[in-house]
Amino acid sequence: MAEIDDYRKKIDEIDKEITRLFEERMDVVIKVGEYKKQNNLPVFNKAREDEVIAKNIEYLNNKDYAEGLKDFFINIMNIAKDFEDKKLVEDARTKTECRSESGDDKSNIKVGFYGVAGSFSEEAMIKHFGKKDDAKAYDEFEDVFLAVKNGEIDYGVLPIENSSTGAISQVYDLLYKYGFYIVGEECIKIDQNLIGIQGTKLDNVKEVYSHPQGFEQSTDFLKGYNCWKRIPFHSTADSVKLVSDLQDMSKVAIASKRAADIYNLSIIKENINNRSENSTRFIVISKELELNKDCDKVSVVFSLEHKAGTLYKLLRHFAENNINMMKIESRPMEKGAWKYFLYVDFEGNLEEEQVKKALNLIEQSSAYFKLIGGYRKYTH
Incomplete structure (x- = not known):
C-alpha cells in the first residue's frame, strides 16, 4: 500500500503543477485574445494549432504517448477557444448594456x-x-x-x-x-432611372455615368442604346452630381429619383432596372461586436481543408441544431489557388444554446473561423 500511496502522492504533485501551468497558460491565452481583438485576427488558427501539436509530440521521449498527447492538446486548445469565444460575446454584451445604461443613442454617434x-x-x-x-x-x-x-x-x-x-x-x-x-x-x-439636365431627350445622349452596379442592373434597357458610352463612376449619386456640374445634355446618369431631386435634375426614363423587384x-x-436580445441573425466566415466531405460535415451542424441557414457566399483566398472563404448568414441569437453549440462545432471543423456579427435582420 505504501508504494501505491507514493505513486498517488507523486501524481497529486504533478496534477498540482499541471493546474498551475494550466492557469498560467489560460492567462496568456487571455493576452493573446486581446491582441487578436485589437488586430482584428480570428480566434481560431488551425495552422498554428497543428504546429503546436507537432512540436510537442517531438518533445516526447516515449512516442507511444503521441496520440494521447495530441488529444490532450486538442482538448486544452478547445478549452482556450471556448473561453475566448465566451469572452468576446460577454464583452460585446457588457459594452452594449453600458451604452444603453449611459443613455447613448443614435444621435450621439458618428x-x-x-x-x-x-x-x-x-x-x-x-x-x-x-x-x-x-x-x-x-x-x-x-x-x-x-x-x-x-x-x-x-x-x-x-x-x-x-x-x-x-x-x-x-x-x-x-x-x-x-x-x-x-x-x-x-x-x-432600388429603382434605377435615367437622369439628365432639364430638357434632355434620349436623342441627345452620348455618354451615361453610373456605378457598375447601376449598369449591371439596367442591362436590358441599355441594350437598346449600344451607341452610348458607358462610364463607370464612384456611385450612382456621384454620377448625378457630375451630370449636374457638367450641365451637358449629352451626358446622363443612372441613379435614384431622390438623387435627381437633390441635384435638381430631370428623370428622362424611370424604372429602367431589369427587375421590378430590385x-x-x-x-x-x-470595430466592436455588439449584442442584444433582439439580434436574430448571425454571420460567420470560415475555410475548410481540401478533404472529401468536409463541407457536408460542417453544414450538417446547422441542420442538427435546427438552425436556418439564410445565405452562403464563397470568396477566393489571396494565398493558395482554388482555396475559398465561405461566408454564411443564419437565423439565431449568439445567446441561444443551439447557436453556441453549432458555432463551437463549426469552429472545430474549420481550418479558419471568425464570427462576423450578431445583429437584427432587416424588416420590409
Whole structure:
C-alpha cells in the first residue's frame, strides 16, 4: 500500500503543477485574445494549432504517448477557444448594456456612408440611424473601412448584396481584410432611372455615368442604346452630381429619383432596372461586436481543408441544431489557388444554446473561423 500511496502522492504533485501551468497558460491565452481583438485576427488558427501539436509530440521521449498527447492538446486548445469565444460575446454584451445604461443613442454617434448625398447608402443610413446632418460621405468602399479603423466614424454603411446582381465581392473581401463586425443591416428597394439636365431627350445622349452596379442592373434597357458610352463612376449619386456640374445634355446618369431631386435634375426614363423587384442589402459595420436580445441573425466566415466531405460535415451542424441557414457566399483566398472563404448568414441569437453549440462545432471543423456579427435582420 505504501508504494501505491507514493505513486498517488507523486501524481497529486504533478496534477498540482499541471493546474498551475494550466492557469498560467489560460492567462496568456487571455493576452493573446486581446491582441487578436485589437488586430482584428480570428480566434481560431488551425495552422498554428497543428504546429503546436507537432512540436510537442517531438518533445516526447516515449512516442507511444503521441496520440494521447495530441488529444490532450486538442482538448486544452478547445478549452482556450471556448473561453475566448465566451469572452468576446460577454464583452460585446457588457459594452452594449453600458451604452444603453449611459443613455447613448443614435444621435450621439458618428456615422459614415458610401457615396454622396442622394446615394442609396445614404438612404440606408437614414433608415437605420435617422437623418444625421453630420454624417460623412466616402467615395470608395475601402474609405468607409479606413474611416472606422481610424476613429473618424463609429459606424459605416455600405452595400453588400443586390437581389438582381448578387454579392458585392469587394465588400466581403474588405470585411476579411479589416476584421470588422456587422452590427446591423437594412434593405432598400432600388429603382434605377435615367437622369439628365432639364430638357434632355434620349436623342441627345452620348455618354451615361453610373456605378457598375447601376449598369449591371439596367442591362436590358441599355441594350437598346449600344451607341452610348458607358462610364463607370464612384456611385450612382456621384454620377448625378457630375451630370449636374457638367450641365451637358449629352451626358446622363443612372441613379435614384431622390438623387435627381437633390441635384435638381430631370428623370428622362424611370424604372429602367431589369427587375421590378430590385433591392440591395446594406450592412452597418463597426470595430466592436455588439449584442442584444433582439439580434436574430448571425454571420460567420470560415475555410475548410481540401478533404472529401468536409463541407457536408460542417453544414450538417446547422441542420442538427435546427438552425436556418439564410445565405452562403464563397470568396477566393489571396494565398493558395482554388482555396475559398465561405461566408454564411443564419437565423439565431449568439445567446441561444443551439447557436453556441453549432458555432463551437463549426469552429472545430474549420481550418479558419471568425464570427462576423450578431445583429437584427432587416424588416420590409
